[in-house]
Amino acid sequence: MKEYRVKVEVKLKPVVLDPQGKSVLSALRNLGFGEVEDARIGKLIELTIKDGDSGNVEERVTEMCRKLLSNPVIENFDVKVEEKNV
Amino acid sequence: MYRFAVIVFPGSNCDHDCYHAVKHVLGEGCEFVWHEEEDLSGFDAVIVPGGFSYGDYLRTGAIASLSPVMKAVSDFASKGGPVIGICNGFQILVEAGLLPGALIRNSSLRFVCKWVDIRVERNDTPFTCNLEAGDVLRIPVAHGEGNYFTTEAGLKELKDESRVVFRYVTPGGEATDEANPNGSLDNRAGICNEGGNILGLMPHPERCAEEILGGEDGRLIFESLLSWLGSRQGRRERAEIHAMKADA
Secondary structure, eight states, X not given: OEEEEEEEEEEEOTTXXXXXXXXXXXXXXXTTOTTOOOOXXXXXXXXXXXXXXXXXXXXXXXXXIIIIISXXXXXXXXXXXXXXXX | OOEEEEEEOTTBOSHHHHHHIIXXXXXXXXXXXXXXXXXXTTOSEEEEOOBOGGGGOSSTTTTGGXXXXXXXXXXXXXXXXXXXXXXXXXXXXXXXXXXXXXXXOOTTSSOEXXXXXXXXXXXXXXXXXXXXXXXXXXXXXXXXXXXXXXXXXXXXXXXXXXXXXXXXXXXXXXXXXXXXXXXXXGGEEEEEOTTSOEEEESSOGXXXXXXXXXXXXXXXXXXXXXXXXXXXXXXHHHHHHXXXXXXX
């Protein structure tokens, strides 16, 4: 049995307006960080997964992203799998 | 008397308003249906009410869209049964894939709670058949995520098939930016599926179905539904729904 730590990054697609990011951008500029060109806000989801040696953790998590963790109409996702030393 | 189902999720909070509007204002039959139910036999119409199902966790409507009852709602709709999703109910229907697109954060970042004017774009749906295209209804909205978004392809589809049922407009009936409470592209307030029997809308018709609440325009939508259920097409669809339930 192997244990994995999986990080799923869910971000709004570039074409989708991100009002939260826009507000953060303007607040950063008000603080004097004029170099900030853009700010976008997404989500980080961490999963701990126990799996035999099937080797398809990434595939399964991708399926989870398609079915629940992201909304393909407005979001993109990125999956990073790390094997955990138990 | 018709039988309406009001679906209840953990966190629904407009379920009782819908029940009241159907049962006491319209005088029709109405029952709450818990989200773990898998059977909608014998119902004539389904309401997916507003609220904050599952605390809006992950995305509005995302978790509720996977509830057991949604499979039954989908079956009910696929047989032509009328389904209306209001506010969070609309969000649940798009997450369930029963309606296209997505509802994202209001462009103002604010929760918007006020009366808006919406224009009827088509009157060949079960929810608008007593109205005329161009009619303007005054109905309240209350939401933080009502900004309707769809991909370019989706937008084209909505335009081609005139799936837009309601648009935010001025009291005079003009779709302007000022009349748009949430940044919804094209001022879309309510859309339907291809068959026209699934409606999703952000405004709350159940909150303005009687004069004591400050307006009665919402009742026109419910009354349209009753007229449709009694029409030839409605009777045919009902017979079909009930027959198929009996087979199963």
